[in-house]
Amino acid sequence: MKYVIVGNSAAGIGGVEGIRSVDRSGEIVMFTDEPYHTYSRPLISYYLQGKTDIEKMSYRPEGFYCDNNVRLERGVKVAAIDAENRRVVLDSGASESYDKLLLATGSRAATPPIDGLENAALLFHFLTLDDAKALKSIVAPNSRVLIVGAGLIGLKCAEGLSATGCSITVTDIAGRVLSAALDEGGASMVQRHMEQQGIRFRLNDRIAKITKNRATFAGGQHVDFDILVVAAGVLPNTELMCALGCDAQRGIRVDSLSQTEVPGIYAAGDCVRCCDISSGQEKIMAILPNAYLQGEAAGVNMAGGNKSFETPIPMNAVTLMGLRVISAGTFAGEEHNAGDEGAYKKLFVEDNLLKGYILIGHVERAGIYTSLITGKIPLDTIDFDLMKAQPQLMAFSRSGRQKMLGGQ
Amino acid sequence: MKRITVNEKWCLGCHLCEYYCAFANSGGEDMAKALKGITIQPRLRIEQAGCISFAVACRHCDTPLCVKSCITGSLSVRDGVVCVDREKCVGCYTCVMVCPYGAVMPSESGAIQKCELCTQRSPGIPACVSGCPNGAIVLENGG
């Protein structure tokens, strides 16, 4: 059996580990258009900040490819798939055959439709190690940076850059920061915290036009910048599937065994659309744990095993300038406020189930809440008042606890 | 597969395990000196309410969600023990978000800390197990 994996990040690595848990000997060839050993993408902001280095950023140890008997082809782009003959065609024109193919192509930066965007003196995205290296080499203490997008990536970029002492403005059409991961109250707490540390925000506003060093907003005001960072969301890399005639623009669809509609082709990670079990909606959940778990399941299935990844939910754990934030699930249903001083806490309950939560400040043991969502635990089987106060195993029945902790 | 199991009905709620844990991971020679005047940060914790108490420590799961979800590759399984590379960990707390037992702990350095069954310190029996006066924390060596 010969496996080809396109993408050398979380989903691709999950694919390798999944395949190797079933098949120790099949041939694995991996392609990446980046020039690096697998690295942790979220760490690029820590790199910018000087809190980690390239060596510590590697997502797996140095011997990973050798130990797993993987041939890694770096700096090589897969240009097309010849599904009929089961070959991938490389940008060099060469090709490689496969029996099973995993697309773990991730996502790329979306380009917002802003008039004159291409005229910006210095324009960056913030998705790859090369992006971070380029930004780091150019930013200076007197730089004026404008970041378009107040989502996770935009805010992490702001945090990373703030260490240099440059002046930073973050703007977004949305009326609040982290609009996908927080409700209004939580978002304003995060915004205030970052403002106190010198980051400026211009939310609920639209850039009408960009010239060399100036962004002019719809209302006529402007912000001058030396460096423009566009962090306005990501788009799934699905061209390879689209070129096969599949309707995959908004994410590749896979079945419960990670297979796409084309025989022999599997997909996982940020390029895949899947069902959020906390809301029942289909979406792309561009987070690393999902990417790994989907990749791992795909790998097992490619190697003839049987594994479905059953509990995808949106969730985010992020620390912004010292403030800890964890949120998960959907913010629908009845709201339970349980924050204490200096902390923010909301639980969302519907149909006797925990659907989502937001914790800011105090986030210890959040995973117990996450497990209530993913396990769809009926809340009337636990002591919910106790659970609301603190995530704790005490809130489960004695027999439930025994199952969890072993012993008698 | 080594792991700690907890006999809830034998737990006295004395918190000694927390002290033994903190001491074992302090690198100190003398327990009283090592722990004097500090707020201990043990890698396991006692939950207590009324007359019920029990210790919660890492279960070293067969399918460790923390390891699979770790965004940096700092968590890994070594000989069945879930270990953290604290040099590499940036303290993003993704593991805290996914551990269903709430067994991943914060630490002063910012990196997370967790029970590693004392494999990094004093090989043999974990300090909480040997220190429990009532046999409420047991090391299982099952397969």
Ligand SMILES: Cc1cc2nc3c(=O)[nH]c(=O)nc-3n(C[C@H](O)[C@H](O)[C@H](O)COP(=O)(O)OP(=O)(O)OC[C@H]3O[C@@H](n4cnc5c(N)ncnc54)[C@H](O)[C@@H]3O)c2cc1C
């Ligand atoms: C700054 C930042 C912070 C983040 N923080 C967090 C966080 O705190 N928590 C979290 O859960 N997630 C976070 N994320 C998101 C996380 O990084 C992604 O969800 C994850 O990397 C997705 O993994 P993936 O393997 O699906 O795709 P990617 O990481 O996008 O990797 C895909 C790879 O495939 C390569 N590729 C694509 N097409 C081809 C082709 N045709 N030929 C060859 N190679 C190709 C790409 O170059 C890339 O290397 C963050 C992202 C960023 C940018």
